[in-house]
Amino acid sequence: MTPDHLLTALRWRYATKQFDPAQKIPADIWASLEEALVLTPSSFGLQPWKFFVIDSAELKTKMVPVSWGQTQPVEASHFVVFARHHDMPETEIDRFIARMVAVTGATADSLAGYRNMMAGFRQKAQNEGWLNAWADRQIYIALGSFMTSAAALGVDTCPMEGLDPVAYDTILGLTHSPYRTVVACAAGYRSAGDVHATRAKVRYEAADVITHL
Amino acid sequence: MTPDHLLTALRWRYATKQFDPAQKIPADIWASLEEALVLTPSSFGLQPWKFFVIDSAELKTKMVPVSWGQTQPVEASHFVVFARHHDMPETEIDRFIARMVAVTGATADSLAGYRNMMAGFRQKAQNEGWLNAWADRQIYIALGSFMTSAAALGVDTCPMEGLDPVAYDTILGLTHSPYRTVVACAAGYRSAGDVHATRAKVRYEAADVITHL
Numbered sequence: 134m135t136p137d138h139l140l141t142a143l144r145w146r147y148a149t150k151q152f153d154p155a156q157k158i159p160a161d162i163w164a165s166l167e168e169a170l171v172l173t174p175s176s177f178g179l180q181p182w183k184f185f186v187i188d189s190a191e192l193k194t195k196m197v198p199v200s201w202g203q204t205q206p207v208e209a210s211h212f213v214v215f216a217r218h219h220d221m222p223e224t225e226i227d228r229f230i231a232r233m234v235a236v237t238g239a240t241a242d243s244l245a246g247y248r249n250m251m252a253g254f255r256q257k258a259q260n261e262g263w264l265n266a267w268a269d270r271q272i273y274i275a276l277g278s279f280m281t282s283a284a285a286l287g288v289d290t291c292p293m294e295g296l297d298p299v300a301y302d303t304i305l306g307l308t309h310s311p312y313r314t315v316v317a318c319a320a321g322y323r324s325a326g327d328v329h330a331t332r333a334k335v336r337y338e339a340a341d342v343i344t345h346l
Numbered sequence: 347m348t349p350d351h352l353l354t355a356l357r358w359r360y361a362t363k364q365f366d367p368a369q370k371i372p373a374d375i376w377a378s379l380e381e382a383l384v385l386t387p388s389s390f391g392l393q394p395w396k397f398f399v400i401d402s403a404e405l406k407t408k409m410v411p412v413s414w415g416q417t418q419p420v421e422a423s424h425f426v427v428f429a430r431h432h433d434m435p436e437t438e439i440d441r442f443i444a445r446m447v448a449v450t451g452a453t454a455d456s457l458a459g460y461r462n463m464m465a466g467f468r469q470k471a472q473n474e475g476w477l478n479a480w481a482d483r484q485i486y487i488a489l490g491s492f493m494t495s496a497a498a499l500g501v502d503t504c505p506m507e508g509l510d511p512v513a514y515d516t517i518l519g520l521t522h523s524p525y526r527t528v529v530a531c532a533a534g535y536r537s538a539g540d541v542h543a544t545r546a547k548v549r550y551e552a553a554d555v556i557t558h559l
Contacts, residue, residue, distance in 0.1 A: 134347050134351065134355070134499055135497040135499075136349065136374055136375050136377070136499060137378075139378055139382065139495055139498055139499060140378050140382070140385075141379055142347070143381075143382055143385045143495070146385075146387070148387060161349055162349050163351070163506070165350075165352055165353050167348030167552060167556055168353055168356075168552065169352065169353070169356055169494075170555070170556065171549050171550070171552050171556065172353075172356045172357065172359075172547070172549060173490070174359070174361060174493060176399070176507055178548055178549075180549065180550055182555065183555055183556075183557060184555060184556050184557070185557050185558075185559050186556060186557070186558045186559070187558075187559050188558050188559065189559055192424075192559060194521060219399030229548075232548055232550060233548050236546050236547075236548045236549075237545060237546050237548065245482070248349060257540065260524060266479050266482075269479075269483060270482060270483060270486045271486070272492065273483045273486035273487050273489075274487075274489055274493075274505075276487055276490065276491065277386070277486065277487075277488060277489065277490025277491035277492075277494070278488035278490035278491060278494040279418055279490075280387060280487075280491065281382075281490070281491040281494040281495055281498075282352055282356070282494055285347040285352055285494075285498055286347055286349060286352060292387060292487075293556035294389055304557060322541070323466050327494065328487075332450060333449050333450050334384060334385070334449075335391055335442075335445055335446050335449045336384050336391075336393065336445075336449075337393055337445060338385050339380060339381065342383070342384055342393060342395065342396055342397060343380050343383065343384065343396075343397050343398075343399060344396060344397070344398050345398075345399045345400075345401050346398050346400050346401065346402055346405060346518060
C-alpha cells in the first residue's frame with residue numbers, strides 16, 4: 134500500500150451513522166476482517182478477549198434500545214461486540230503457554246520463566262485493581278486496528294461506545310460467562326443518505342497533536 | 347487494498363525486538379504515519395492526546411533504562427510516545443467546539459447541545475473516577491491503528507507497554523504539563539538478525555476468539 138492510498142482510506146473513513154441495510158460485506162472480505170481481529174497484537178500476546186459477531190436479527194433488534202437508540206446494529210452489514218476476559222484468571226496464562234507450545238514447538242519447561250513473569254504481572258494488576266482496565270486497553274488496540282483494516286478494504290465502520298454494557302451482556306447471555314462487553318463496532322457500507330458522510334472531518338492541526346522532541 | 351494484501355501485511359507484522367539502526371523510514375512514509383495519527387478516531391472526536399516523536403538521541407538514550415532495558419528507542423528509525431491529556435478539563439470541550447466551528451463553519455450556538463452533552467459525559471467520568479482510563483482507551487485506538495497503518499506500508503513496529511511512565515514524563519519534561527505518558531511505539535525496519543522475525547505468530551484458533559451469535 135502506498136502512503137497516498139493509506140491516507141485516502143483514512144480520510145474516507147468516518148463514524149458511519151446510517152448504513153445501507155441492502156449492502157452486505159462480501160464473504161471473502163468479511164473473512165479477512167475476522168482474521169485481522171484474530172491477528173490483533175496484545176500485551177504479552179495474551180489476547181484477553183472474545184469477539185462476538187452478531188448474526189441474529191432478534192439479538193440485533195434488542196441492542197438498539199440499549200445503544201442510545203442508535204440503529205447501526207440492525208442496519209449495518211455486520212456487528213461485532215468486543216468483550217474482555219473479565220477478571221482474567223491465572224489459568225489463562227497456562228492456556229496461552231499451552232498454545233505457545235502447540236504453535237512453536239517449544240517445551241513448557243523452556244517457557245517457565247516467561248510464564249512466571251506473566252503470572253506476576255497478572256497478580257500485580259489484580260492486586261492493584263487494574264486487571265480489567267488492562268484488558269480493556271487491549272480491546273481498544275483491536276478496535277483501532279479493525280477500523281483501520283476495514284477502511285483499507287473500503288468497508289465503513291462505526292465504533293459504538295455509547296452502549297449499555299450490562300444490558301448487552303444480558304442480551305448476549307454473557308453475564309455468567311468469563312466475558313464482558315466493552316465496546317462494539319458496526320461494519321458495512323454507508324447509506325447514500327447519510328449526511329455525516331460529507332461533513333468535514335474535525336481534527337486538530339498536526340502541530341497541536343504531534344510534537345517533536 | 348485487497349483482503350490478501352491486508353492479511354499478508356498483518357501476518358508479516360510482529361513486535362520487532364531488534365531494529366536495523368541504519369534503516370530510516372523515508373520522509374514521505376513517515377509523514378503519512380504522522381497524518382494517520384492525527385486522523386485517529388476518538389470518543390466524541392475529542393482527541394484527548396498528544397503524540398511525542400522523539401528525535402533527540404540524548405532523550406532516546408535516557409529512555410532505554412526506563413523501558414526495561416529494551417533498546418528499541420535508540421535502534422528504531424522513529425519512536426513515538428503516546429500521551430493522554432491528564433485529568434482532561436472542561437476547557438478541552440470548548441477547545442474542540444471551537445475547532446468544530448473553525449472546520450465545519452457551524453455556529454457555536456448550534457453546537458451548544460452537543461457541547462453540553464460532552465461536558466456532562468466528562469463530568470460523570472471525573473466524578474466516577476474513570477476520566478483518565480477513558481483517555482487511555484482512546485490512546486490505544488491510536489496505537490492499534492498506528493501499528494496496522496505501519497504494517498500496511500511495510501513499516502515494522504514494536505508497541506512498548508513495558509516502560510516507566512513517570513520516568514518518561516520526567517525525561518520528556520511532561521510532569522508539569524497537561525500530558526502524561528501512556529504507552530510508546532517504535533517504528534522502523536527489522537534487523538536481519540532479529541530471531542523473533544521468523545518465529546511463528548502465537549494466536550488462538552479463530553473459533554476460540556470469534557463466536558457467532
